[in-house]
Amino acid sequence: MLNPxxxxxxxxxxxxxxxxLLGVTIGLPVYVMLFGIAWRYREANTKAxxxxxxxxxxxxxxxxxxxxxxxxxxxxxxxxxxxHSLDPHRAISSSTKPLVIQAIALDWKWLFIYPEQNIASINxxxxxxxxxxxxxxxxxxxxxxLWIPQLxxxxxxxxxxxxxxxxxxxxxGDYRGSSANISGAGFSGMHFIAHADSEQVFRHWVNNAKxxxxxxxxxxxxxxxxxxxxxxxxQYSPVQPNLxxxxxxxxxxxxx
Numbered sequence: 001m002l003n004p005x006x007x008x009x010x011x012x013x014x015x016x017x018x019x020x021l022l023g024v025t026i027g028l029p030v031y032v033m034l035f036g037i038a039w040r041y042r043e044a045n046t047k048a049x050x051x052x053x054x055x056x057x058x059x060x061x062x063x064x065x066x067x068x069x070x071x072x073x074x075x076x077x078x079x080x081x082x083x084h085s086l087d088p089h090r091a092i093s094s095s096t097k098p099l100v101i102q103a104i105a106l107d108w109k110w111l112f113i114y115p116e117q118n119i120a121s122i123n124x125x126x127x128x129x130x131x132x133x134x135x136x137x138x139x140x141x142x143x144x145x146l147w148i149p150q151l152x153x154x155x156x157x158x159x160x161x162x163x164x165x166x167x168x169x170x171x172x173g174d175y176r177g178s179s180a181n182i183s184g185a186g187f188s189g190m191h192f193i194a195h196a197d198s199e200q201v202f203r204h205w206v207n208n209a210k211x212x213x214x215x216x217x218x219x220x221x222x223x224x225x226x227x228x229x230x231x232x233x234x235q236y237s238p239v240q241p242n243l244x245x246x247x248x249x250x251x252x253x254x255x256x
Contacts, residue, residue, distance in 0.1 A: 001149045005175060005196070006168045008086065008152035015082055022071050088155050088165045092132035101125060102136045102244040105144035105157040105179070107227035108186025113239055119209040120216045123192040124233035125177065127169050128202040135165040140225055140247045145181035148194050154180040160251030169196035186229035193233070209235045216240055
């Protein structure tokens with residue numbers, strides 16, 4: 001998180017730093033005064049002056065109520081602004097067309113579908129740098145959470161719901177992705193690599209993925225849903241049409 005590789009992650013890191021520094025502005029003086037007062041007014045110090053009138057001192061009251069109030073107001077403004085500017089549903093402004101990736105949390109692996117490229121991968125996601133990525137996220141298992149710390153914050157994956165997460169990689173590299181929500185026995189191995197590279201490398205990867213020997217049919221998906229752990233990266237092509245939508249709708253029908 002402190003070594004961001006994308007615009008969203010950089011803004012989130014700066015937000016954390018600002019929040020911590022503002023918190024330290026309140027916390028540090030409090031602890032300094034706590035230990036200072038304890039030392040000054042210890043029983044052995046007979047030279048300490050007893051000043052009961054300080055409790056009503058206007059200057060002192062203004063400082064210890066005014067400063068925290070100002071900091072809280074600053075944090076309120078920052079919270080309001082960043083809640084909108086860093087909304088995971090908010091599309092990233094760019095002249096480059098966004099890449100749509102549909103992520104499905106399974107037991108205990110991640111399935112990534114590239115609907116426009118008609119390919120899919122297990123526990124691996126390829127991204128072109130400088131290109132906004134729109135993750136459409138759901139789950140076909142217990143509630144989970146998609147997280148690539150160096151690119152941005154996490155977003156929950158829930159059965160019967162589809163949510164969005166917009167990220168962008170500003171430089172090439174391998175970035176660790178994982179589940180940020182405990183979801184059972186295989187949770188610790190539910191991680192993946194997000195590889196960001198040039199547009200040419202991305203296209204080459206897509207072309208190779210289209211030659212995958214396995215198709216992600218409805219039958220193949222049914223087999224894939226069975227709980228398994230520590231699966232190596234694997235590719236599929238072509239992909240069952242509207243597979244992501246069918247997974248979402250799977251939990252929205254009437255129940256007897």
